[in-house]
Amino acid sequence: MTAAAGTVPLDVPSGRPAAVPTPEPGDPRLARLSLNQRTCAGWSLREAIDGCLAAGLPAIGVWREPVAEVGLETAVRWVREAGLRVSSVCRGGFFTGSDPGAVAAAHQANVEAVRETAALGAATLVLVPGGLPEGDTDLPGARARATEAIGALQPVAAEHGVRLGIEPMHPIFAADRGVVSTLGQALDIAEQLDPETVGVVVDTFHLWWEPGIEQQIARAGSRIVSYQVCDWITPFPADALLSRGMMGDGHIDFPAFTRQVAQAGYASDVEVEIFHADVWAAPGADVVATMARRYVELVQPHL
Amino acid sequence: MTAAAGTVPLDVPSGRPAAVPTPEPGDPRLARLSLNQRTCAGWSLREAIDGCLAAGLPAIGVWREPVAEVGLETAVRWVREAGLRVSSVCRGGFFTGSDPGAVAAAHQANVEAVRETAALGAATLVLVPGGLPEGDTDLPGARARATEAIGALQPVAAEHGVRLGIEPMHPIFAADRGVVSTLGQALDIAEQLDPETVGVVVDTFHLWWEPGIEQQIARAGSRIVSYQVCDWITPFPADALLSRGMMGDGHIDFPAFTRQVAQAGYASDVEVEIFHADVWAAPGADVVATMARRYVELVQPHL
Numbered sequence: 300m301t302a303a304a305g306t307v308p309l310d311v312p313s314g315r316p317a318a319v320p321t322p323e324p325g326d327p328r329l330a331r332l333s334l335n336q337r338t339c340a341g342w343s344l345r346e347a348i349d350g351c352l353a354a355g356l357p358a359i360g361v362w363r364e365p366v367a368e369v370g371l372e373t374a375v376r377w378v379r380e381a382g383l384r385v386s387s388v389c390r391g392g393f394f395t396g397s398d399p400g401a402v403a404a405a406h407q408a409n410v411e412a413v414r415e416t417a418a419l420g421a422a423t424l425v426l427v428p429g430g431l432p433e434g435d436t437d438l439p440g441a442r443a444r445a446t447e448a449i450g451a452l453q454p455v456a457a458e459h460g461v462r463l464g465i466e467p468m469h470p471i472f473a474a475d476r477g478v479v480s481t482l483g484q485a486l487d488i489a490e491q492l493d494p495e496t497v498g499v500v501v502d503t504f505h506l507w508w509e510p511g512i513e514q515q516i517a518r519a520g521s522r523i524v525s526y527q528v529c530d531w532i533t534p535f536p537a538d539a540l541l542s543r544g545m546m547g548d549g550h551i552d553f554p555a556f557t558r559q560v561a562q563a564g565y566a567s568d569v570e571v572e573i574f575h576a577d578v579w580a581a582p583g584a585d586v587v588a589t590m591a592r593r594y595v596e597l598v599q600p601h602l
Numbered sequence: 603m604t605a606a607a608g609t610v611p612l613d614v615p616s617g618r619p620a621a622v623p624t625p626e627p628g629d630p631r632l633a634r635l636s637l638n639q640r641t642c643a644g645w646s647l648r649e650a651i652d653g654c655l656a657a658g659l660p661a662i663g664v665w666r667e668p669v670a671e672v673g674l675e676t677a678v679r680w681v682r683e684a685g686l687r688v689s690s691v692c693r694g695g696f697f698t699g700s701d702p703g704a705v706a707a708a709h710q711a712n713v714e715a716v717r718e719t720a721a722l723g724a725a726t727l728v729l730v731p732g733g734l735p736e737g738d739t740d741l742p743g744a745r746a747r748a749t750e751a752i753g754a755l756q757p758v759a760a761e762h763g764v765r766l767g768i769e770p771m772h773p774i775f776a777a778d779r780g781v782v783s784t785l786g787q788a789l790d791i792a793e794q795l796d797p798e799t800v801g802v803v804v805d806t807f808h809l810w811w812e813p814g815i816e817q818q819i820a821r822a823g824s825r826i827v828s829y830q831v832c833d834w835i836t837p838f839p840a841d842a843l844l845s846r847g848m849m850g851d852g853h854i855d856f857p858a859f860t861r862q863v864a865q866a867g868y869a870s871d872v873e874v875e876i877f878h879a880d881v882w883a884a885p886g887a888d889v890v891a892t893m894a895r896r897y898v899e900l901v902q903p904h905l
Contacts, residue, residue: 436855438811471774473811474853475836484813508741508776510787533778537840550777552739 311589312577313548319596321588324355328595331602333358333386335527335572336365338590339583344369346583348381354587358384358568360527363415375418385421386568387464387500387525388412394448395429395441395478402448405429409452417459422567423524424456425464425500430475441478446488449497457496464524465489466500469508471539482506482515489522498524501560502572504531504543507551516559523565528553528598529573536576543574546593557601569598614892615880616851622899624891627658631898634905636661636689638830638875639668641893642886647672649886651684657890661687661871663830666718678721688724689871690767690803690828691715697751698732698744698781705751708732712755720762725870726827727759728767728803733778744781749791752800760799767827768792769803772811774842785809785818792825801827804863805875807834807846810854819862826868831856831901832876839879846877849896860904872901 307316322329334356336347344365351359359378366374366388378385391412394405409426416424428445431438449465456463467485468477479485485499499522506512508531516523530549536542546553571590578586610619625632637659639650647668654662662681669677669691681688694715697708712729719727731748734741752768759766770788771780782788788802802825809815811834819826833852839845849856874893881889 431853436853438853438855442813469774470772470811471838474834480811481813487813508773508783510745510784510790531777535774535842539838539842550734550739550741552741 308585308588310545310592311581311585312545312575317589317592319592322355322591322595324353326355328599329355329591330357331568332356332591332594332599333360333384333568333570334587334590335360335387335389335570336362337389338571338573338578339586340579342583344374345377348377348383350583350587351383352381353584354591356587356591358386358570360387360389360570360572361385361419361421362389363412366415366419371415371418378419384568385419386570388416388419388421388424390425390427390466391452391463392426392466393429395432395444397432397435397440397444402444405448406451409448410455413452413456413459413461416461423462423464423498423500425466425525427466427468428477428479430473430478438473438478445478446491449488450492453492453496457493462495462524463497464500465497466502467505469505481509482512482519483509486515486519486522494522498522500525500527501565502527503551503553503556504529507531507556513559516563520563523560523563525570526560526565526567527570527572528594529571538576541574541576543572545573545575545578545589546571546597553597554601557598561602569594569602611888611891613848613895614884614888615848615878620892620895622895625658625894625898627656629658631902632658632894633660634871635659635894635897635902636663636687636871636873637890637893638663638690638692638873639665640692641874641876641881642889643882645886647677648680651680651686653886653890654686655684656887657894659890659894661689661873663690663692663873663875664688664722664724665692666715669718669722674718674721681722687871688722689873691719691722691724691727693728693730693769694755694766695729695769696732698735698747700735700738700743700747705747708751709754712751713758716755716759716762716764719764724764726765726767726801726803728769728828730769730771731780731782733776733781741776741781748781749794752791753795756795756799760796765798765827766800767803768800769805770808772808784812785815785822786812789818789822789825797825801825803828803830804868805830806854806856806859807832810834810859816862819866823866826863826866828873829863829868829870830873830875831897832874841879844877844879846875848876848878848881848892849874849900856900857904860901864905872897872905
């Protein structure tokens with residue numbers, strides 16, 4: 300699908316002709332655009348770094364598994380040599396287990412994630428709270444354990460100079476992935492803790508539907524440690540995890556949402572994080588080109 | 603799957619042996635149990651009425667399409683002759699269209715639904731607000747139109763002695779079905795209107811995840827015009843509309859939720875509304891027997 304010179308490139312995955320030209324490397328409009336590497340799931344960390352460089356993106360959001368594949372030291376060296384900012388590390392969390400062994404193991408895994416985040420110099424460690432333990436229907440209990448675990452991680456993060464980002468997740472994931480379901484709820488937790496160390500992740504997919512979201516984004520202010528974008532698409536795909544679509548292909552009002560985030564004072568990178576079977580099947584360079592076009596069309600002018 | 607005398611019946615759709623005996627007709631624990639007819643989607647209205655009678659259920663929730671199939675007059679006669687209460691009529695609403703023609707058509711359709719609800723003597727007309735119009739990303743605008751349409755329907759409902767039940771829907775449906783996403787938001791709308799005429803539907807599937815739901819249920823109080831139950835199951839089925847499972851097969855804490863609804867003063871029928879491919883494929887009598895068992899096990903003791 301890569302466009303020959305002079306032809307209009309096709310958007311991924313819609314196949315529609317691009318509405319705007321692809322911004323070239325060096326274009327100042329790209330100054331805050333970050334590729335979350337899961338958007339190009341077929342790429343290794345090395346390929347994702349090279350993909351950012353080729354497209355002129357200044358930042359990348361990394362996942363711990365591909366970092367582990369090459370080793371932390373190598374990953375740190377690669378991103379430094381490439382001159383990329385690491386906008387986030389995905390992900391810590393999953394600390395809703397109820398037995399003491401699970402709680403201790405989750406804490407230890409998160410301590411390790413904090414160390415990796417510090418080594419990578421990343422802006423934040425994204426915390427996905429986790430779901431209900433098997434056979435357990437006590438949602439308030441799981442939420443209380445998540446809150447407690449974040450509190451226990453705070454001094455570790457502070458010691459390493461790492462900011463934790465609590466990620467409220469769409470309620471579709473409340474049972475099996477993330478028991479923190481709204482930005483309001485995430486802020487109720489974060490506000491009990493040091494603002495230098497504990498913030499919130501604002502992700503359009505997870506939060507676009509939240510009644511009063513404008514007030515909650517304003518309330519969040521400097522607690523916003525990451526702004527992640529992708530669209531809510533319908534019909535909903537068979538695998539609910541793969542329903543994060545390309546900006547502009549779904550129902551989210553990116554200009555309005557982005558203006559609210561900007562008005563709250565957020566001035567850091569904007570990460571594109573798409574999980575979508577057809578996006579993953581496309582060549583990474585075409586995905587990055589589409590996301591750059593949609594970003595300069597729908598998001599960047601409103602920052 | 604119908605059990606022979608003396609053997610333990612199998613639950614639908616899990617196939618597990620029943621944990622408790624099926625309550626017999628006349629059992630006082632069934633005094634508030636209602637079958638929403640979509641739970642047995644293969645049944646006609648006549649079969650659903652007969653199924654309620656055979657199982658000893660005192661109430662039924664009807665859908666407008668199967669009522670229309672036999673004609674309103676016949677439907678009214680059947681439920682009266684059967685001595686069944688009609689716990690709800692599903693459904694009105696779908697009034698988020700943005701052009702004047704769509705708004706007028708939706709109002710007229712809802713006036714008709716109010717008349718049917720009055721004729722059936724039903725406890726409430728369930729209002730499903732509707733989603734975003736095609737190509738429209740203005741969620742606050744759609745929510746404002748829904749609010750306005752409910753206000754416009756209020757005098758019609760009052761004139762017919764019908765209570766409207768605003769149904770907040772799980773955020774998974776915010777784009778394409780229901781822009782009212784939380785009980786808090788539904789109450790913000792309802793509280794602008796006459797409590798005798800406008801209330802809210804509390805459905806476990808749609809609301810179990812809502813942070814602060816206990817406070818919102820208490821706030822709702824006598825505004826609760828319908829309590830509907832089914833479970834949130836994982837893994838999520840390919841068709842998101844068919845994810846309403848049998849109570850006890852998923853992640854919802856029915857005892858806790860039901861106690862909150864009871865403490866809010868709700869004293870009317872409890873409607874079981876399941877949308878699930880395997881439930882729909884099973885013989886209706888087995889579905890009704892399983893739901894009656896699960897109800898007396900998980901819900902009824904907490905009313």
